[in-house]
Amino acid sequence: MTFSPTTAIVTGSDSGIGRATAVALAEAGCDVGITWHSDREGAEETARQVEAAGRKAAVAQLDTTDIPGCGDVIDQLADTLGGVDVFVNNAGTGDGTLFLDLDWDTWRGTVTANLDGAFVCIQRAAKRMVSAGNGGRIIAVTSVHQEQPRVGAAAYDASKHGLGGLIRTIALELGDRGITANAVLPGEIATPMTGAEDEDPHEIRRPGVPLGRPGDAREVAAVIAFLASPASSYVTGASWVVDGGMLQMGPQAGSHITSDDWRSV
Numbered sequence: 211m212t213f214s215p216t217t218a219i220v221t222g223s224d225s226g227i228g229r230a231t232a233v234a235l236a237e238a239g240c241d242v243g244i245t246w247h248s249d250r251e252g253a254e255e256t257a258r259q260v261e262a263a264g265r266k267a268a269v270a271q272l273d274t275t276d277i278p279g280c281g282d283v284i285d286q287l288a289d290t291l292g293g294v295d296v297f298v299n300n301a302g303t304g305d306g307t308l309f310l311d312l313d314w315d316t317w318r319g320t321v322t323a324n325l326d327g328a329f330v331c332i333q334r335a336a337k338r339m340v341s342a343g344n345g346g347r348i349i350a351v352t353s354v355h356q357e358q359p360r361v362g363a364a365a366y367d368a369s370k371h372g373l374g375g376l377i378r379t380i381a382l383e384l385g386d387r388g389i390t391a392n393a394v395l396p397g398e399i400a401t402p403m404t405g406a407e408d409e410d411p412h413e414i415r416r417p418g419v420p421l422g423r424p425g426d427a428r429e430v431a432a433v434i435a436f437l438a439s440p441a442s443s444y445v446t447g448a449s450w451v452v453d454g455g456m457l458q459m460g461p462q463a464g465s466h467i468t469s470d471d472w473r474s475v
Contacts (some may be wrong), residue, residue, distance in 0.1 A: 213345040213388065213440050215295035219243035219287050221272055221331060222301030224252030226401030227351060230431035231298055232256050236263035238435055243287035245272035247301065266291070274301050274327025275319060281334040288338050295344065296438040297335035299328045299373075300351040304366040306475050317365045324369035329376060336384060344442060345388030345439045351430070354397045354453045358460070362475035374449060381447030390446035392437050397453025398424040411430050419465065420455030 222228040222256045224246035232242045233256070242260045244267055246253035257267035268290040272283045288294040305316050332348055339346030356374040359367045372400045373393070380391040397419070400411040411424040418451065430452045436442055451457055 211345075213295075213443060215240055215347065215438060217241050217243075217288075217291040217293045218296035218298065218438065219245075219284060219291070219294050219335065220298040220300055221245045221274070222247070223247040223256050225256075225429045227396060227399060227427045228298075228300040229256045229259070230427035231351075231434045232267075233259045233263060234428070234431040234435040235296065235298075235438060236260040236267075239265070240438075241266035241268075241291050243268045243284075243291055243294070245270055245283065245287070245301065247273055248269070251395065257468060264450065272301060273368070274324075274330075274331065275322045277322065278330050279324055280327050281330040284331050284334040285338075288335070292306075293342055294335050294338050294346070296347045296349070297332060297339075298349045298434060298438070299332055301327070301331075302351070302369075303365060306362050307365070308362050308475060309364040309381040312364055319368045320365035321372075325372045325376070328373055332380070333378070336380065336389065339389050340384070340387050343387075344355065346390075346402075347442070348377070348380060348384075348389060348391040349434055349437050350374070350391075350393045351434070352377075352393045352395050352449075354395050354451060354457055356393065356395050356449065357451075358457055361473060377449075378447045385446055390437070390442065392442075392445060392447070393449045394430060394434055394437070394450045395449055395453065396425065396430050397456040398450075399427055399430055400424050401427055416454075418456070418459060419453070420458060423454065425452060425454055 218240040260267040295403040
């Protein structure tokens with residue numbers, strides 16, 4: 211089967227990694243479905259950049275805590291685009307709450323947004339791909355915290371661990387349909403989520419990261435674009451870490467941290 215994607219949906223593409231991914235996929239020849247939760251203007255700017263690359267853009271509001279309504283949004287975007295060859299699950303949230311302070315509603319809100327909603331949206335896209343019979347690419351943007359925990363991120367870490375596991379299972383079950391499924395695990399990236407979208411990450415010093423700086427959203431998008439392309443035809447069920455080497459620093463952190471400040475948010 212020759213896979214040549216022409217349509218893609220990228221959730222949470224009003225800024226940051228999602229916007230960079232939408233633009234990268236447009237430059238690779240895809241019409242792109244763009245979603246936003248609270249920043250409509252940001253989504254419309256992403257659409258302008260997709261159109262500037264010569265591709266069609268479709269914009270819709272998406273709330274991944276709206277179950278199963280969020281799946282209907284994916285179907286609507288796929289209808290508008292004429293299908294979905296590539297689905298990038300990028301929408302997500304965090305809460306920054308210590309485990310003992312974490313109330314049920316906060317826990318449920320984070321897990322619903324990051325995992326339950328992802329399941330519904332990915333399944334809708336996957337059913338479309340299976341029905342079309344042309345193969346497909348499913349890519350979930352998780353986090354380095356899919357693999358390593360962080361203080362104050364109990365719900366976030368659990369949801370990202372779960373999403374990574376879901377992707378691996380999808381890879382097993384849909385491989386014979388020509389559909390690959392992979393996770394992309396960003397470290398610290400200069401985006402609105404980290405409060406550094408308007409800064410050049412090359413000018414920010416991060417001694418604890420081997421490459422010495424945060425990442426640029428376009429550096430994550432480049433990996434996603436590869437996974438969405440025909441060139442990744444034999445890659446599935448994998449977790450692609452894009453973190454400047456951060457996850458390799460465990461033993462060094464253990465021996466070089468000199469205070470207990472890390473124990474609090």
